[in-house]
Amino acid sequence: xxxxxxxxxxxxxxxxxxxxxxxxxxSTQIWIPSTDVQDFNTFHLGIDNYIRASGVxxxxxxxxxxxxxxxxxxxxxxxxPFAKLKxxxxxxxxxxxxxxxxxxPWSANLKIGTPEDSLFKYSPAIAIGGYxxxxxxxxxxxxxxxxxxxxxxxxxxxxxPAVGGLPSLGRLSxxxxxxxxxxxxxxxxxxxxxxxxxxxxxxxxxxxxxLWMAVDYQGGKNVDSSVNFGASWNFAKxxxxxxxxxxxxxxxxxxxxTFNTQLDINFP
Numbered sequence: 185x186x187x188x189x190x191x192x193x194x195x196x197x198x199x200x201x202x203x204x205x206x207x208x209x210x211s212t213q214i215w216i217p218s219t220d221v222q223d224f225n226t227f228h229l230g231i232d233n234y235i236r237a238s239g240v241x242x243x244x245x246x247x248x249x250x251x252x253x254x255x256x257x258x259x260x261x262x263x264x265p266f267a268k269l270k271x272x273x274x275x276x277x278x279x280x281x282x283x284x285x286x287x288x289p290w291s292a293n294l295k296i297g298t299p300e301d302s303l304f305k306y307s308p309a310i311a312i313g314g315y316x317x318x319x320x321x322x323x324x325x326x327x328x329x330x331x332x333x334x335x336x337x338x339x340x341x342x343x344x345p346a347v348g349g350l351p352s353l354g355r356l357s358x359x360x361x362x363x364x365x366x367x368x369x370x371x372x373x374x375x376x377x378x379x380x381x382x383x384x385x386x387x388x389x390x391x392x393x394x395l396w397m398a399v400d401y402q403g404g405k406n407v408d409s410s411v412n413f414g415a416s417w418n419f420a421k422x423x424x425x426x427x428x429x430x431x432x433x434x435x436x437x438x439x440x441x442t443f444n445t446q447l448d449i450n451f452p
Contacts, residue, residue, distance in 0.1 A: 225262060227259060254278070258274055261273055268302040291317055294314050333363045371434060379404025384400075396418075405434060428445075
């Protein structure tokens, strides 16, 4: 990672304060991380856009100013050469529609995981990792927000198999996360820096092999707490787009709900 300059660190706090939305892109479901991990020596590029569904002033505190849209560009690389233990590392460039292009923050993400059935027969997929990793510096803005969330998490996931001629119900994931106390706060300003992670996802092969759907949830009482819905379509073997909708549970912290598009490109 490059060394942060004072100017960039200051911009990180201001950008996240203005956006409300806090993002980074390890391999994900819609919003939360997944147990999927990039294969060795493969490169993934994600380009995400979050567009405010409605309203003004929730995240900015200014009733005359519309909450900004947010975009996130991030590459991820698979770095472990093992079939049963995979690892990925990446970084993100976060921006908003209201900030100059040269004043946007950087953050890092890291994940290590094992696929389903890799430890023993019927074993779940397991992943541990971190995202929104970076400096955590207080900034006197309204609302008070700091830059580095430094979220660490653990997840397990298992695909419910097809039984008795019935199709698979899909994959269920559950986990827990914790982050920086100064960055993840509740509406009262007190630390609310941990919570449940959960998701359901499934390839909708009855309709098309190219269609995938998911719902996920991030608990806690902070800017990241949300319920998210989405569907993905594979336009090519290595290119897919997620179309999603994000319901923020604490809009005074995160701003109004967002539509999102997530372009995912894999380079073998």
